[in-house]
Amino acid sequence: MNTEFEVLPEIFYIHKSDHRSNSPDKSQWRITPDEEKDCFTGAIKAKWTNSSCGWGLHFDDTAKVMYVGVTAKSNPEERELFIAKFVDSNENSKWHGYPADPCNEKQQDIPPELILNDWLAKKYLRPQIVRKIGKGQKCKL
């Protein structure tokens, strides 16, 4: 069951159940639904979103970036994922998200340079990781 919350005025976030149900073709969250929501509001506040797409990171109490989930079971190998991708396909302020895999075959989960540059400048991600994300290479935190 997908549940919808108003996380900011007139901005809604929907928890998609298939990213928590071990659906074989979907990456799976390992953070709690509340943390998922916080990750989204953090992305909005940091301006890591445009009208239909956004990118988020999940931090621990010491502002260290943490993993958010794992690759889909259908993936040839299981890997931990640390980038959240948010989409508002209909551009009606109803967003949902999933753990993004920059190394997946379709490379749709590589954030644009502006976002990566911000993460690099703020030292959220090491330059080693940023380089590997941009090239679609396998990487770990």
Added chain:
Amino acid sequence: MQTLKVNIPGEYYDSQIYDGKLYLWQIDGSILTLNWNKLVKGIKISENLRVPLYFALIYGENLYSNKLLQDSDIKDLLLYKFKQLSDISIEISKQDIIDSTISQQDNPFPFPHADSSIHYKTLYVGSQSGVSSSACGANKKESIYPQPEKLFDLPVASLSTSNLTLALAAGHEGLFDYSLIPNSSNSKSIEPRCISKNHSNLVRWMYASLFGSSYFNNGYFADFKSVKDKSKMKILGGATNQLSLFENTDKEIANIEYIDEQKNSKNSQRQLQNLFPSEEIFKVDANRSKYRFTWGVQDKLCLVTENSLRITRYIPKPKNNEQKFTNLDSLKIEELNNEIISADSSFFGIVLEQEDRLLVVNSLLEKKYFPGEPVNWRVFSKSRNYTNQLHIIYDNSLCIYSFNHDYFVNQQTKLVGIVANTK
């Protein structure tokens, strides 16, 4: 393994070396251009090692075809001196960097990029937002012309330049190339040409052909044939238009090089003949063999499995009894206990990137690990004078390793590393 190490302090993201200049992308978003020749000539070193130092860092090409090395006394002396050099680690000071700085400028390209390359005094930078180019090396205030030209929007993970052509690995979009030679209307290609729709995230040239590497297939060889195209003989200058914006006469040098390449390539056009999956080349069953990574550069294709490196020689124009692909020996590498992130080849050997280290296997079949997860690294197999260099960027410095053994290796029989032209 004998290597000379030059350590340049600073926080960098990428490096290129071309025509006596070292280009450094700094983490803060600026590009620092150093006068490499001046930097090297300022290194304090014993005078009896100065000439080999220059060969090691500035004039790499000269030794492959140098007839003096046919004299065994001279050869032995140079080998001895390279051995002495390899015992030295050269630390460049911040003052040395300041003294050899040509320019420091804002980075006019998308950043952080996926890949970069310099070809005929033009810098190409590729990223998720496409590929841009800008003239470089001509202006003293800003070494890179500050208004790049956006060539196209295709997102690229890897690019490589040769034959006045950009080769592009575009992930799930496939493998592409893009001609830098103006067409009859004196403009460059509009869009890149798709060579294969198979996934590719690393591309390298093998003479006029290409090899696309991928995590999602076993890699493939795109076989090209060069055919003469007289229509190109009349068109000159378009690829260097941007240089006219610069003040000095380097424009003329670039134009001369450009004309030379046209002459050298006999005004040829590359025509795709066939695509060979690497299973076919290496004669292995893709379903049974657990591949790690395949790649190809110039005359050698490499396949790394869990514990071995297999090498196949490629001959672009086989004669009489020769075959296009010949499987050579395998080399055991038992220490490969985790996965390969990427790989590349140069004349001195091959480089394998793993999660937390690089492994170099040189043309003497010696192995050396470079521990630590690099920010970035690259070799310069397409350059004239820097084919012996491996650049590894770590958190607080760029380490330039100069490999100087390959000048003394039989190029025709060597198993690992690209064959050098010794004529």
